Amino acid sequence: MSDGLLAQRALDAAMKEAARLRQSIGAGPGPQLRSAEDRDLARTVALTWFNTHRPVLLSLIDVGALTSVDNCYTAVLSAADRASARSTYDSALKEVARKLSEVRTKHLVPASARAGQPSALAPPPSFAKLVSDPLVQGALERRWEECNACITAKAPLAAIVMMGGLLEALLLARINAEPTSAPIFTAKAAPRDRAGKTVPLKDWALRSYIDVAHELGWISQSAKDLGVVLRDYRNYIHPYKEISHGIALTVADAALLWDVARSISKQLVK
Template identity: 45%
Template sequence: MLTQFTGDGLLQLIDSQYQHLLEASEKATLRTRYILELKQLKASLVKLRSQALILATSVGLTATEKTVPPDFTRLISDAAMQTILKRRWTEAWDCIDAKAYLAATVMMGALLEALLLARINRMTDKSPAFTSKCAPKDKTTGKTRLLQEWTLNSYIDVAHDLGWIGKASRDIGVVLRDYRNFIHPEKELTQGVSVGDTDCRMFGAILAVLADQIIKS
């Protein structure tokens, strides 16, 4: 599977970065140089992980054209929120067509988070979500954090723990989360990852699968 990544030289780059670290360990290298080398290596490994997860979990998925928004009424009773989600779903694909790929990715990540939050809010008894081993805890009190303090990663992990989404869906959801985080310019700069048309359309296919699983759960 890894041979499919050699086209963009990523594996060669990672190998070279490891070699530089090994060579540096045999010399009186400055700490700042080690930190720089490790940051660059981490960025490459994050990119490789994302590509590997996309390849491993997207079997049967194809990059999609614009898709019809799912039936949010099965998950959300508020008509105003249904309208907002439908509009944003359409806007995400409009962003792809306009070549605003990062904007599309950010919107898809936000949609996924909104759907997971809605799924928790649909629960009459929310205790399973708050007592899940994956629920984020306050480091001081040890208590589960309020929902508004959860990250997308927490929502994804809890959704998998409660059986709303499968393991493959959880893994690929994490990739979408990683790419959404490139909304921060510093992350895009340090990790050197860009999002293209094919990436976005694959994320769209992934979001459609996740939305279907969440709504039906």
């Protein structure tokens, strides 16, 4: 796995951990965080940044770019040494989300994406290799072009939602192109109900499609990893999830993820 992908995964993990901690602390009773267990959790999240995520990011990013993030986590560690106000944690963790988002945009997103465009708004591939029905081909082409249009119109959330829908459609088409469904439904990654039976395809989530596609060798490991990132970002269609995680999607995010979606698409239709 490339250093760039490792850094992106480390940053995403740090953002999710900070968001979960902020949500957990905010949901507790009383104005102060007194529970030793809760304060230990806060220390763990902060130390995971310093001992695990930060070293990975330093393989690509100058230490000065992470100073403000370090300061936020230091504030969390200091607060955890006593029964500090929950608002102290909230302020520090909210700033963590903002600063990590800045780090991603400034240091991990390619220059073309920072300008608001992916490397190229390429035309759709030939979907005839995957589906024979001209009506389905046309529907896939329209969705591809709508992803392009959303990015050009600077509508990042709409673009990411469209990308997720396009990938689900392509993954389902790839499944339907198989001569037998047995390998799909017996795959280890296939979702199962409580009785251990594989659930119908209509009930699969994007992650299940991606995991099974990788297991069957249709997409690469890096495509799987980045596809999961796209899936996570698509979940910010829910306003409260976006607010609780302190995430503000940008055109740069959408442009980067469009490059990812296009790469996965090419692997599926080859």
